[in-house]
Amino acid sequence: MSNSTKSRPTPRAGILDIAPYVPGKSKASGGAKVYKLSSNESPIGASEAAKAAIAAVAGQLELYPDGSSSALREAIGEVTGINPDRIICGAGSDEILTLIANTYLAPGDEAIYSQFGFLVYPIVIRGAGATPVVAPEKNLTADVDGILALVNDKTKIVFLANPNNPTGTYLPFDEVRRLHAGLPGHVILVLDAAYAEYVRRNDYESGLELAATSDNVIMTRTFSKIYGLANLRLGWCFGPAEMIDAMNRIRGPFNVSGPAMAAGIAAIRDRAFVEKAIAHNDEWLPWVASQLEALGLKVTPSVGNFVLVHFPDTDGKRARDADTYLSEHGFILRAVANYGLPDALRLTIGTEEANRAVIAAIADFLRK
Structure with a gap:
């Protein structure tokens, strides 16, 4: 049976009895600079x-x-x-x-x-x-x-x-x-x-x-x-x-x-701005992912403006350890333990400066 011949969604009782309104006419610790890479915000701002x-x-x-x-x-x-x-x-x-x-x-x-x-x-x-x-x-x-x-x-x-x-x-x-x-x-x-x-x-x-x-x-x-x-x-x-x-x-x-x-x-x-934002992500998403993988970290393949980075189950190298270290050095990532992913951090694709800096900081954390 096609969807067109099936029953249709029905609103909760009373919703359709409501008359529509008709209006009258009218932070991180440490580090000299903080890089917020936790909320998937645009690295190039707004148009x-x-x-x-x-x-x-x-x-x-x-x-x-x-x-x-x-x-x-x-x-x-x-x-x-x-x-x-x-x-x-x-x-x-x-x-x-x-x-x-x-x-x-x-x-x-x-x-x-x-x-x-x-x-x-x-x-x-x-x-x-x-x-x-x-x-x-x-x-x-x-x-x-x-x-x-x-x-x-x-x-x-x-x-x-x-x-x-x-x-x-x-x-x-x-x-x-x-x-x-x-x-x-x-x-x-x-x-x-x-x-x-x-x-x-x-x-x-x-x-x-x-x-x-x-x-x-x-x-x-x-x-x-x-x-x-x-x-x-x-x-x-x-x-x-x-x-x-x-x-x-x-x-x-x-x-x-x-x-x-x-x-x-x-x-x-403003289509030119959107294309600029897409081009930035197309350049830096694969770069960030490849750099993280080169450091030995697993990265879930992403089609968004962020990557999910998995840390090893090793004393001092776990995701919560990385989160603490990075925060102390001015890098705010998103812990995702509340999603059921305690071994991972989510990293937003940032500006070129932010991307290069966070990769360097993660490399330092893994070496320490």
Whole structure:
């Protein structure tokens, strides 16, 4: 049976009874310099056009922003070729994920995410009163069969970060389609494509087409990574009109600020800046990985703007020892023990200076 003839996702009871709001018209210790390589932030900052756009609205801070982010949605639609009416913007993709959970999960429901998936998923699942279910991975990569084996009558959502944070691994799109085909029509597949712009693999797709043609697929994106707008908290999603309508009924009426919208519009249209960011990552991601491997460390192959670095189970050389040493020397990496990866640290691809300096510091740590 095709997905088009199956049942469709149903919002939590009461959601569609809510009348939509219609707004009125309008740190580290030691080291002379600190290198923050823990949050996957852009090493080249934000577009100058985005900065100028913020400055242009600085004289209007007393005014409420457009409650529906209409100009931003139009800009996203213009660049990506999708229908702006099927987009919701929010305070980072975190808010979008929360909106999805609060709209479609209730106590007694279950939602699935993969073993080393983004930790926001269990937070939003529990926040909606539902039960998170963890699907085992293979080789630090989401496993379609492992996910499908856990789907039951209580399952309402499957969250899939593709590429995944903190591992940097991804599912080829034929596997994503196989996952979708195996889900009942009432189960929503959330494709979190926060790092999509960095991926340079021919078998990868962000999920735009699947979200455009399915009743139960929604894709989330962010301006925090390649666009360098993390400080503004800006994200968006694209999905079926019915789901977008349901989510808009509980979305905060002014959930995106005017400066964030202005910057997002300028950033997404500044294709030269995006290409510059991609080129930087294309140069330094393989360099960092190869340098770490030359030091004898295992690196999980990554398609994002970061690498997961595995340290040996040797006294004085473990990940927590490296974390302490690097912090004392001004390098902040991300410990990922809370992800179930106590032997690893996540390292963001930084500026040339930061990349060369952190490799030298890790080499010093391993020699000490």
